[in-house]
Every structure is written in C-alpha cells, then in structure tokens.
Amino acid sequence: MTTPLSPNDVPHEHDRQHGESPAQQVRQGLLVAAAVAVLGVAVGLLWLWLAPRVPMISDGKAVYLANSEGEESIAADGTFALLGAGAGVLAALAVFWRLRRGGIAAVLGLAAGSLVGSVLAWQLGVWLGPDQDLVALARAAGEGKVFEGPLVLRAEAALLVWPSVAMLAHLGLTAAFGPEDPEWALQPMPEDWTHRNQPPSGGPHPPSAGPHASWPAPGGPRH
Template structure:
C-alpha cells in the first residue's frame, strides 16, 4: 500500500509542477508570426526559427525540472521504496510534460513574437505549440536518469566490490615483506 501511495504522490507532485513548467515555457518561448488573411491565419515566414526555439525552450524548462525532480525524488526516497518513486518520476514526468504543453499553449503570458523576415504585413503572435514531439520525454528521462545515477553512486560507495578482500591487503602488511629479496620475510 505504501508503494502505491509513494507512486501516486510522486505523480501528483510532478503534475502540479507541470502546470508551473507550462507557465514558465509560455513566458520564455517566442511565438511565430502569423498574418491574418481572409482564409484565416497563415504563417507569415515559413523559415521562422520561432517554432524550433519554442521546442528548445520546452526542452530546457522540462529538462531542468526533470533534473531537479530526479534529485529530490532520490533524496526523499531513502526510506527503502525507490522503485515506486522512480516509476512515479517516469509516469509523472510524462504527465507533467503533457500538462506543460497544454498550459503553455493556453496561458499566452509571454506574447513575444518574432518579426516576419522581409514582410511589411501586420503580423500577430501565433499559438505556442510543440513541433518536435520528442521533447516530451525530456522530463521523465532526465528525472529517472538522475535518480538512477545517484542510486548507482550510493550503491557503489557501499559495495563490498569497492573494497576487495574485506578491505585487507591480500599479501599481508607491508612490514612483513623482505625488500631486498622481493618476497615475504622469513
């Protein structure tokens, strides 16, 4: 029962952070310029870099949240149920990334627009959306990756493989060697 609780708490905490990440992404990412025509809005400059920049800012924001969540999840799960927390980081990271795209597209706080190159038409800031869907996995991958790296470091630090032979020298203490003959002293 505690495993399910840890999983659910982790997913819900990351979902709440996904809303915050969406607002932050909305503030930071530029909007592509659109021209309003009789047929509706049309992308003013097909070679605009604003679409790519929006994906990049999404990856930066959700990646930073993923790193922080992975470290926090590791430090809070030291009680002995890390599997529930790391599964919650992966599932919650996916949910948080999706919520960040929905909230970021709906909030529209940072109406920074990139000007259309070589156009003298009035432009409006377009909607904020992802064009590269692969950046949705930045949050869960980095969160689970940081968790796994920290768990691996702690496991190595406590591992008996780090101190072979029980921490003793297999050849005995140095004082028992005959330096001139190259073997044990007799």
C-alpha cells in the same frame, strides 16, 4: 543435525521495524507521481513566458508565417525541451534525497509523474497562450498585419524529454551515491547463530593431519 544458517537467513530487526507493506509502497509511489506532476504547472508557465512568439500574417485568403524560416516555432520546441530537462533533474534530485531507499514504487512514480507533468505543462502553455483559432486572429489583426500566432509544440517528442532525463538522473544518483553495503553486513550476528554452525558434541571428528597421523596403505591390512 541442525542445518547451519547463512547470514541471509538471519532475521533482521531493522527489516521487521522499517519494512513497508505493498499498500504503503503503492501509496508512496502515487504521492511521488502527484508531487512531480504538480511541477508541470511551473514548467508550463515558464514555457509561456520564455518561448518566442511566432509572427504570422494574412493576405485575406490564407495565413502565413511572417518569417519564412520559422525559427521562432523551432525555438519554442527547444525551450520546452530545455525546461523539461531541467524539471527532470530537479525531480530526480528531490525524489532521491527524500526517498533514497524508496524502491521500485518511487521510481515508477517519478516516471509517471514526469510524463503527466510534461503533458500538463504543454496543455497549460497552449491554453494560456494566444487563441488557437488562426482565422479569428487574422480577422482581428486585419489583412497584411502581423499578429502573434498560437503557442504550439510541433515536435511532440519533446514531451518525453522530462521523463527520460528524470530516469537517467535518478539512475546516475543511485549509482553514485546510493547505499552499497547490504544491511545484514551492518547487523550483529545473533548468539545462537555461531552455536548452530558448530558440530554436535560427541559427534565424529575429521582425522588429524598432524605429523603423527598414520594412514593405511592402499590394499594393506587395517589395524
């Protein structure tokens, strides 16, 4: 007797034609990571442009913040975090729109690319900003003169804002707009599937439970 098949056991033509090999999935994840990481160049340039400059002053012996409260340095960290959050949302939207059924490889590529892009933006902004050598900057400005300090990311936890927001945004998009119905529910069942679920001809049939059915009494004689 042939074992009946369930819908999950039925091969789907869609799966055979559009399935991706592990190598293709890895390649897809690497492409996503590279594309997202390149966005770090734009984030780094924006950070350099928008972050407030930190005024500093030297007394000839040491270098001090011209503003003792250090609001500019805090604002620089906040600017980087906000830019990272915006980049995370944009990256998640782009990956979800392009690869709605991308799978785990695309998600991992988004996370890795976001982290690399965040580090790239940080290093690019620091590299293109004022010189990191405070002593040289103070000597060039002169004693008692206010000069522009280097661009520094003091709260390095801000590097995690971009990848964190990207993953949360992608998760939210998948939950709200991702595919819900399994693909097999949209596929017609093959003709032989219904025949395999029928009992074989000539085989035993269950007794009828109609009004004329008779059942032997417990312990009574069998006719």
